Amino acid sequence: MSSNEMKNVDGKVDRRTFLQSAAVAGASLALSGNALAQAVAQPAKPNLAGPKGIDDLNVGVIGLGAQGQVLIEAASGIPGVRFKAVCDIWEYHQKLVGGRLRKTGYDVKTYEDYRELLAQEKDLDAVIVATPDWMHAEIANACMEAGKHVYCEKEMSNSLEKARSMVMTQRKTGKLLQIGHQRRSNPRYIHAIDRLIREANILGRVTHAYGQWNRSIADSLGWPKKYAIDQAKLDKYGYVSMDQFRNWRWYKKYGGGPIVDLGSHQIDLFSWIWGCNPSAIVAMGGMDYYKGREWYDNVMTIYEFNTPEGTNRAYYQVLTTTKRGGFYEQFMGVNGALTISEVAARGDTVEREAHAPSWDEYAKKGWLKPVKEAIKPTTTRNVAVDVRVTAEAGKWPLPIELLKPAHQPHLENFFDAVRGRAKLNCPGEVAYETAVAVLKANDAVAAGRKLEFKPEEFKV
Amino acid sequence: MTPDVPPLCRFAHEAMTTVFEVVVAGQEETYARQASAAVFREIDRLEGLLSRFQPVSDIAQINRLRPGESLRVCLEAFECLQLAAQVHADTGGAFDVTVGPLMNLMRDAKGNWQRVTDAELAAARAVVGMERLVLNPQDFTVTIRPATGADPATNVEVDLGAIGKGYALDKAAELLADWEIPDVLLHSGTSSVLALGHGGDAAGCPADQRGWRLGVAGDWSRQAGFDTVLLSGAALSGSGTEVKGQHVLDPRTGRPASNHLAAWAIAPSAALSDALSTAFMVMTTAEVNAYCRSHVEVAALVVEKRRGLLRMLGDKATATPAFAARAVPPGESNALRLEQNIASDGKTSVG
Ligand SMILES: NC(=O)c1ccc[n+]([C@@H]2O[C@H](COP(=O)([O-])OP(=O)(O)OC[C@H]3O[C@@H](n4cnc5c(N)ncnc54)[C@H](O)[C@@H]3O)[C@@H](O)[C@H]2O)c1
Numbered sequence: 164m165s166s167n168e169m170k171n172v173d174g175k176v177d178r179r180t181f182l183q184s185a186a187v188a189g190a191s192l193a194l195s196g197n198a199l200a201q202a203v204a205q206p207a208k209p210n211l212a213g214p215k216g217i218d219d220l221n222v223g224v225i226g227l228g229a230q231g232q233v234l235i236e237a238a239s240g241i242p243g244v245r246f247k248a249v250c251d252i253w254e255y256h257q258k259l260v261g262g263r264l265r266k267t268g269y270d271v272k273t274y275e276d277y278r279e280l281l282a283q284e285k286d287l288d289a290v291i292v293a294t295p296d297w298m299h300a301e302i303a304n305a306c307m308e309a310g311k312h313v314y315c316e317k318e319m320s321n322s323l324e325k326a327r328s329m330v331m332t333q334r335k336t337g338k339l340l341q342i343g344h345q346r347r348s349n350p351r352y353i354h355a356i357d358r359l360i361r362e363a364n365i366l367g368r369v370t371h372a373y374g375q376w377n378r379s380i381a382d383s384l385g386w387p388k389k390y391a392i393d394q395a396k397l398d399k400y401g402y403v404s405m406d407q408f409r410n411w412r413w414y415k416k417y418g419g420g421p422i423v424d425l426g427s428h429q430i431d432l433f434s435w436i437w438g439c440n441p442s443a444i445v446a447m448g449g450m451d452y453y454k455g456r457e458w459y460d461n462v463m464t465i466y467e468f469n470t471p472e473g474t475n476r477a478y479y480q481v482l483t484t485t486k487r488g489g490f491y492e493q494f495m496g497v498n499g500a501l502t503i504s505e506v507a508a509r510g511d512t513v514e515r516e517a518h519a520p521s522w523d524e525y526a527k528k529g530w531l532k533p534v535k536e537a538i539k540p541t542t543t544r545n546v547a548v549d550v551r552v553t554a555e556a557g558k559w560p561l562p563i564e565l566l567k568p569a570h571q572p573h574l575e576n577f578f579d580a581v582r583g584r585a586k587l588n589c590p591g592e593v594a595y596e597t598a599v600a601v602l603k604a605n606d607a608v609a610a611g612r613k614l615e616f617k618p619e620e621f622k623v
Numbered sequence: 624m625t626p627d628v629p630p631l632c633r634f635a636h637e638a639m640t641t642v643f644e645v646v647v648a649g650q651e652e653t654y655a656r657q658a659s660a661a662v663f664r665e666i667d668r669l670e671g672l673l674s675r676f677q678p679v680s681d682i683a684q685i686n687r688l689r690p691g692e693s694l695r696v697c698l699e700a701f702e703c704l705q706l707a708a709q710v711h712a713d714t715g716g717a718f719d720v721t722v723g724p725l726m727n728l729m730r731d732a733k734g735n736w737q738r739v740t741d742a743e744l745a746a747a748r749a750v751v752g753m754e755r756l757v758l759n760p761q762d763f764t765v766t767i768r769p770a771t772g773a774d775p776a777t778n779v780e781v782d783l784g785a786i787g788k789g790y791a792l793d794k795a796a797e798l799l800a801d802w803e804i805p806d807v808l809l810h811s812g813t814s815s816v817l818a819l820g821h822g823g824d825a826a827g828c829p830a831d832q833r834g835w836r837l838g839v840a841g842d843w844s845r846q847a848g849f850d851t852v853l854l855s856g857a858a859l860s861g862s863g864t865e866v867k868g869q870h871v872l873d874p875r876t877g878r879p880a881s882n883h884l885a886a887w888a889i890a891p892s893a894a895l896s897d898a899l900s901t902a903f904m905v906m907t908t909a910e911v912n913a914y915c916r917s918h919v920e921v922a923a924l925v926v927e928k929r930r931g932l933l934r935m936l937g938d939k940a941t942a943t944p945a946f947a948a949r950a951v952p953p954g955e956s957n958a959l960r961l962e963q964n965i966a967s968d969g970k971t972s973v974g
Contacts, residue, residue, distance in 0.1 A: 385657025
């Protein structure tokens, strides 16, 4: 299309027309580039929409909000994943995500009601569930009953009874149920916890652990006027108002508040480190800053773990009025402390206590980076990572980088398990134990005293 | 009682190593704030996909590919690369998002230009070039071609710094359309400004002048004969030498771009104006004029540097007719200014 054809009657080029024609022009240009592709090795063509190949998996996604979109982005990088159906009760997200997927070559149907999706889509292998917490159990259970494997976001549920029903449905149907505590599949965390802390015992006895997730003040989420859902439909799907529908995290009906939302990822690590569940908890918190919301906007909690080595304690805080320190976890042992965060720039090192046995052998094995090796802010051929933090003296950097989106390894683990080639890293039973530990923090705030856990509480 | 509608609401957010600002006209404050928050979340999402500094972004992943390898990328990264390829082709190679290795060679750690041998230059030029990226719109893959004339195993260094911020403004505008906010001005640290609808009196724009007044030309406004343009449904980007020094390199020669001291581009999309403002620094004035003749939707203003910096004041800033047509005579600009108004280095400002 020539530029002249884009002019309106008054001779001006309309912005939208231009953007469309630019996209068309770009496409034809890149097409001519296609011939160049012959000159280089041909990649295996992703089969996004055609007949299903042996390693292809047909996937549905229910809940297309912020996290649904993150998971779709991360799963698009996994060979064989074909999005076939997406579902959201909100037309806005349905259109946005459906449109994006179709544009990038997926043959995807959109649904408002998950029951309709399950009734129509008979050849789905797996479903990803990323709705607000209160709907996880109902939807995940229906999917498993319909014969689909399920990847369901944390928190399993805001009610332990509903979370338990998910484990029971999983057992009954024999389908896979992976819960979205993605650190469980992150190679950096696996290296730090399984290899350095548990196998090599590099920190000695880990007497204490610490975690925090601090965020700046934030307004309630809004919505475009024209996409407001009418009250009849809100009622049908159980939302009191548009405000509660958008800001569900802050209301008891739908979620567990910040401590569950954010804390769940990190409190989950404490039982991974120590290989046991907590025995008691104290917590304080309150609705101290925001008005008109239900859940505590700050919670500080201490968990007690009775391990074979003795009693260890873990402190966790979630603040929503300051981002000081951001989010990270720290495991403190008698021989050193390991600091890690899902974003490596926020935590990626181990500090050695002066009296600790030498760590040189770990450096030799490549389990730690030797502390004296300066981090070079250079670009090597295959690892072009701009290092913007330099190692501080005495801190041994962790040797592993995750060069994929943070949720991708956990999704890969799930899809590998669906193909029968892996064991789930966070099956329902494990996530249930975490839900028991995490949801109790809200109870402890309400009770205002120390609460005990009984070992059988963690079992389904 | 209807809620108060302030004439303008302004919200700022740091992302992509700059400060984005949204200036909304004629909307209730809470609604404007929530819409801007949605815009800023979208810009953060885009930064995660497009920034080469984020090790897991599609661009960082492309930069780690070896020749012959392919990556399926997201819609957003693909659209940016497609437009970059388009501008590269349309400007005869004056715009090139793969130019990083040449920049690294030509400038020392402090960013000063340094002497290099012809052999060094040839080696760096061999690994640079948009043609090393094969974009396949059928499956959204990017494939890396081997470098010819250099170590064929060398990877590519894509940097969307000269197009990504503009692209983010375009995406923000799409989102604001969902929110039915027609009168809004968006800018990325003032280097690119996207003006939609009408700013109204508070933005220095009476009703008979539909649009937003944007300051341009900076120190060269006297030679240009105007310091403000009127814009609506279009974007303006500026590139210059003052703040960052001479930071633009001519990908066609590997040498510092020396044709212009500053350049501005007006285009229907901010991604395009962003890319073109850099290209116009590099191209000769004749090339810029030729480009604008064959792309009537684009307008240009460049400050020539024919006889070197000392004689600059005697030279004339050159505007294409389309640019001059949008100019507001100096006496008439009663301007609202951006806080980060750095108009003298080829950046733009709200006028
Ligand atoms: N693993 C992580 O890192 C992580 C991060 C953020 C959120 N999450 C989890 O992901 C889930 C979604 O969170 P979010 O931030 O995307 O929330 P969100 O509000 O942005 O999105 C929720 C989406 O679900 C839709 N929805 C609500 N009820 C539905 C129903 N009955 N059927 C179908 N769709 C329905 C909404 O319309 C909305 O589009 C939550 O469980 C949250 O805890 C996990």
